[in-house]
Amino acid sequence: RLVIVDGNFLLSTQGPWQHVKDVLDEAWFLDAVPEARRERLIRRYISFGFTPEIARAKTEGVDERTSALIRSTAPRADLAIREVG
Template identity: 40%
Template structure:
């Protein structure tokens, strides 16, 4: 869902028109929106889908977070959000299914719930008649295993760029909102979110469109 502090932000110019151009033939198309943590990609995806109404639905990559119990077993709980803390193969399989869905098939996708910090299967219903699926996430543009080739499953993949200080402020506020102290929130951003952000930014030139967006 969009960040509460960004709820009144308007879309950058012409993005709705670009999205509409993808679905003129009436077939199912996939649009990816990538960007580092706190860039506003979730908000952009939700606002874009709202502008398109029943013609679009958002299926975030975050639904493929590994469960907290599994992260603890793997020793990765303190790096939650890093590339190896997601089920990339499951995400790839869902994207393929969404592209190839039978005209009468409804697809159910998982969604990540921040209030419990877990993904729940079957949370998002994607009716067969919806022509545009928008999927936003951190690692859509990576070309390293197991993420390599995921970009090719999208008709277009955009990258959301934003001022680093603004992005960091959003992240700290988000972590505080979901229960961390100011000190703990800043530490998590420094040691977990920012290394991921640098990795994601290294692949921004792989995007079909770079969106410079700030409120």
């Protein structure tokens, strides 16, 4: 049986996430192209009704800090896949 779990903090070593990797047979990390990731986030925020300016501010603020935290967990992955774009 194959179960695919998607989540930003599954490889984290902090808080309630710290033991998730222990119950996974494998953990893969998708390393998204930064500019493509930012543009996807902006489009998503706009689809939620935010103005382009607010969407960009949210993406460049908290989302960039979160992205850095998530990227720091990549070494815990069994496989890292880099997006080509």
